[in-house]
Amino acid sequence: MEARMPDPVAGPITEKSDHPRTEGDPQEDGDTPRRVVLADPRSYCAGVERAIEIVERLLRDRPGPIYVRKQIVHNSHVVADLESRGAEFVDELDEVPTGSTVVFSAHGVSPAVRAAAEQRRLEVVDATCPLVTKVHAEARRFTARGDTVVLIGHADHEEVEGTLGEAPETTVLVETPQDVARLEVADPEKVSYLTQTTLAVDETREVIEALRARFPALRGPGSEDICYATTNRQDAVAAVAQEADVVLVVGSANSSNSVRLTELAQRLGTPAHLVDSARDIDPDWVVGARTVAVTAGASAPPWLVEEVIDALADLGPAIVSEHSVATEDVLFALPREVREV
Structure with missing residues (x-):
């Protein structure tokens, strides 16, 4: 693993020249564009990218079917996309035929699940986040x-x-x-x-x-268990929530880190809404909002954020900028079974 995780610093907002949006109807108070501020970091983390790539490579390089225990990551769109390409998602291992290939999701499994896979002679490819x-x-x-x-x-x-x-x-x-x-x-x-x-x-x-x-004698891990990506995304949403009238968090309802982002913005006093996609946006949420902040949980694909930006532009003129608090360059190696293929 190569990682560089600097202390978050709330940097200045920088306008993204590749995202200026001015289409749509004028807003109620005139033609002044709404500001859409993107929290950075947002969307995929290294563990999610690794897990998805594992399934994609198996689908590409091995004869099917490829089974995945539980959702590979907690995002309905990711799961639907992989299903459309041939992945079969199951809740328990007894749904997997003996001798088949099964992928363990990014969330990890218990020793009992590993033992059950061995008993059923399943070929396991472990996508657990490191x-x-x-x-x-x-x-x-x-x-x-x-x-x-x-x-x-x-x-x-x-x-x-x-x-x-x-x-x-x-x-x-x-x-x-x-x-x-x-x-x-x-x-x-x-x-x-x-x-x-x-x-x-x-x-x-x-x-x-x-x-x-x-328990004064309490002992803990040598380094924090809350992952760098979770921390960075929370720092980023905290920074943008302070200047926004409303926050939109892109992510599925069963995504813990996405839900936490929504709750954090709300605790800071800014209305916040979790949206699985742009279709979930209620236009009433942004009526009169001069600044809308947008972020995405670590399991949400970047293209969903793009769709949200487009949807906001359809609701009135918008200028998109980005507020960055950290730089992420973490990479996790793929498991041996996938690298060899």
């Missing part, structure tokens, strides 16, 4: 030293289910400081914490502080 794999390794390490592992995350999320499966007898899930207050552990001196990679940074910090207050 940053999720890191959390799994930490769970095993903390458990091996005898700790109770407190996992901060959202129940029923596939990433959480996979991490919990590493040590279900000694791992407990919390979501809020209130959960921490009710927590009972075998030994208060031997408690560690991990986090889901796509959480809201500010809310997670509150839970960690509650854990430290309750």
Whole structure:
């Protein structure tokens, strides 16, 4: 992995010359164009790009069918596109014929799922994001030293289910400081914490502080589990939300990081809406809005953002600019099975 993740700096807004939009009807207060500010970074992260490329290469280079357990990433348009090209998505491995190729999604799986795949003699290609794999390794390490592992995350999320499966007898899930207050552990001196990679940074910090207050000997990972892409996108939306009248977040409803972006803007006092595509935009949301901020979750394709920009231009004259807070150049290597093909 090659990574450079500088501290976010709220840079100046720069107008994008490739996106000036002036078409559409004049707005209510005259012909002054609406400002559309794009948060940067936005859209795909390295883990999502890697997972999608894995499936695309398998579809291209191997005879079908190629099965994928769960959604490869949490975006309905990505899944529909891969389905149209021959991928078959299943909820559980018993839907996959013995001996077939199956891809594990970017969110990771539990050891029990891996064992089931081996029992069914499935050829597994693992698209788990390396940053999720890191959390799994930490769970095993903390458990091996005898700790109770407190996992901060959202129940029923596939990433959480996979991490919990590493040590279900000694791992407990919390979501809020209130959960921490009710927590009972075998030994208060031997408690560690991990986090889901796509959480809201500010809310997670509150839970960690509650854990430290309750268990002073608390230990955590060597580096934050919330991934760089989640943090950067939250920093970017926080920057643009402060100057916007409304924020549009492009992403599917089951995308945790997209939902967190929407909630963050709302906590900052700016109306915000999660849209799966441009078709979900309610024109009433932008009536009278002089500045509309647009971002996208890490699993949302960039072309969906382009469609949202076009839709906003159809609602009135618009000038598009970008507000960048970080530069991302993270790359994750493809798994050996795909590289060899």
